[in-house]
Amino acid sequence: MHISEFTRALADRLPGWQPDPTAVPIATDPASDRIWDSGPLPYAAFDTDSVSRSVLTHHFGLQLYVMPRPHRPHQFLVLPMLPANTSHEHVQGLRAPRGIAVSADPVRAAAALHRRLVTDYRLASPTPIRRSSPGRVQVHVTLDDRQRPRIRSGYIPVFIELLAYGGFLLDPATGECHLPDTLSTEETRRQLVKSLQRLRRRDFRIIVHSGDGPRSHPPLPRTSPRPGRRR
Numbered sequence: 001m002h003i004s005e006f007t008r009a010l011a012d013r014l015p016g017w018q019p020d021p022t023a024v025p026i027a028t029d030p031a032s033d034r035i036w037d038s039g040p041l042p043y044a045a046f047d048t049d050s051v052s053r054s055v056l057t058h059h060f061g062l063q064l065y066v067m068p069r070p071h072r073p074h075q076f077l078v079l080p081m082l083p084a085n086t087s088h089e090h091v092q093g094l095r096a097p098r099g100i101a102v103s104a105d106p107v108r109a110a111a112a113l114h115r116r117l118v119t120d121y122r123l124a125s126p127t128p129i130r131r132s133s134p135g136r137v138q139v140h141v142t143l144d145d146r147q148r149p150r151i152r153s154g155y156i157p158v159f160i161e162l163l164a165y166g167g168f169l170l171d172p173a174t175g176e177c178h179l180p181d182t183l184s185t186e187e188t189r190r191q192l193v194k195s196l197q198r199l200r201r202r203d204f205r206i207i208v209h210s211g212d213g214p215r216s217h218p219p220l221p222r223t224s225p226r227p228g229r230r231r
Helices: 003-013 030-034 106-124 126-131 156-165 185-201
Strands: 017-019 052-058 062-068 075-080 100-103 138-143 149-153 205-210 213-217
Touching (some): 003 052, 003 062, 003 106, 030 052, 030 062, 075 106, 185 205
Antiparallel strands (some): 052 062, 062 075
């Protein structure tokens, strides 16, 4: 089974997880540096030129690195990645959730992930995410030279808003949230403004970094329900 097909089949059986539509060669993959625990992966024991990986992403800001297991044609490796916005310094001293080998049968593989990895991964992730916070109740947005946003935050509700409802993606190589390149400049602007407005109504302060320097946008007052008419 091809890695992309296997990852899609896993996602169908893991609620909240979405598959990366593109398989990436491991030999040129910067995301491999963000693997939290490599489990039974012997890096030096196989040639990576012909091996590709895929990624599963959860809207809590979590990602699973999925690849064929070297020298085991009927198995795949599923390895937890560093949570969104974190680096290896944020997990120092913490017990990592263990990467595991699973059967190439998606049904059996999903059951093993539920039993042996997913719960431990979710329980282990809040601490490094909190450690990575760039500021109390802050969301940091960096605009590149094409005015496309890259978003960092140390709060799981921000990831839920962006990944589950805002149409954002989580970059496996950087741990940052971004919008798809398929969106036009105007579509990107509208989607970004919409998501940031919702976050400001949830008491987050937005810090936008651009060539003109940082600009701070304070939280917005929560919208009160309109009172009903009296009869």
